Amino acid sequence: MTAFTPLAIGPHVVQPPVVLAPMAGITNAPFRTLCREYSGGKGLFVSEMITTRALVERNEKTMQLIRFDATEKPRSIQLYGVDPVTVGKAVRMIVDEDLADHIDLNFGCPVPKVTRKGGGSALPYKRPLLRAILHEAVTNAGDLPVTMKMRKGIDDDHITFLDAGRIAVEEGVTAIALHGRTAAQHYGGTADWDAIARLKEHVPEIPVLGNGDIWSADDALRMMRETGCDGVVVGRGCLGRPWLFGDLVAGFEGTGSYAQPGLREVADAMVRHARLLGEWLGDEARGVIDFRKHVAWYLKGFAVGSEMRKKLAVPSSLDELRAQLSELDLDQPWPVGADGPRGRTSGNNRVVLPDGWLKDPYDCSGVSEDAELDTSGG
DSSP states (O other): OOOOOOEEETTEEESSOEEEOOOTTTSSHHHHHHHHHHHTTOSEEEEEEEEHHHHHTTOHHHHHHTOOOTTOSSOEEEEEOSOHHHHHHHHHHHHHTTOOSEEEEEEOOOOHHHHTTTOGGGGGGSHHHHHHHHHHHHHHHTTSOEEEEEESEEETTEEOHHHHHHHHHHTTOSEEEEESSOTTTTTOSOOOHHHHHHHHHHOTTSOEEEESOOOSHHHHHHHHHHHOOSEEEEOGGGTTOTTHHHHHHHHHHTOSOOOOOOHHHHHHHHHHHHHHHHHHHTOHHHHHHHHGGGHHHHTTTSOOOHHHHHHTTSOOSHHHHHHHHHTSOTTOOOOTTTTSOOSOOOOOOOOOOOTTTTSOTTOOTTOOGGGSOSSOOO
16 A cells, blocks of 8 residues: 655644535534544644625624634634735734644635625636635644645636746645636536646645545545645535545555445434534524435435435424434435445536636736625535
């Protein structure tokens, strides 16, 4: 078995070198708790995307999203912003109030409400703006490590990842994660792992993490071997499957077999996930309602009829959820093929950008603090 070097994110050693990708509405404290439990506390688990304007203004929802469980170490926050001054203020706030131990910057989100403001995966095209944001973040972070997550570029005609990687090194970023797709691809097609290898060769000074099409522990190990990257970032592969992080530990450490829970065990995990959401939100009904989005992911591949799936989409209490799950054939084993792709698969979308965004990669005059989003969570 290949031995992989532990991943260093500033003073934090991540072993095995596995990171939970920030996902809007998913990677809140309850889901991070589940993933950490299955991994035995090994890995790095990042919050949902936090908008810098909302953080600086102490938006109520945002302050809820940055609450970490006492057992979360290190505490990892992902920030989104387009205004260097606001980003700097948010980072300084995190440092002064001891809100996190690691800051990740989002330059990878492809959703229209982000890119139409010039943020997320649109932003690295404006090289001076990217540099200014990274400079403010790193300068205000003090001893906290600052990392960034990005895509290959806006589309095949506007590739930015190599330039962005070099700027990141020059501005003192600690590590870079690359999703091997363009913004136009969204989550469609196949991730370009060759781009991850090229970035690693281009910026050997800092760790490079690979992201895209990691559906199993074997995929993660293969990505590491094929690209030479220093770690992996796992997103859609763990939807409805928090035990994937246990598999990743087993794969990297070469111990034991991978989890293949039967439906009874999956149902228990579903109830626990819903209960944790209720405790976090302070209301059982809100927790169960929020959990509904996870149901189809947990049940992927199991023989559950359409009528039963509809019933499982409407419970508003833990007792209702338990009762409906008890009607299933809970003796079903883990289904063949359930380890494959899950989550969004749409692709080849037109990227929504500010007017004239692509005319000049060095003209940032059209971007102002008004482009900041005022709510967090993606």
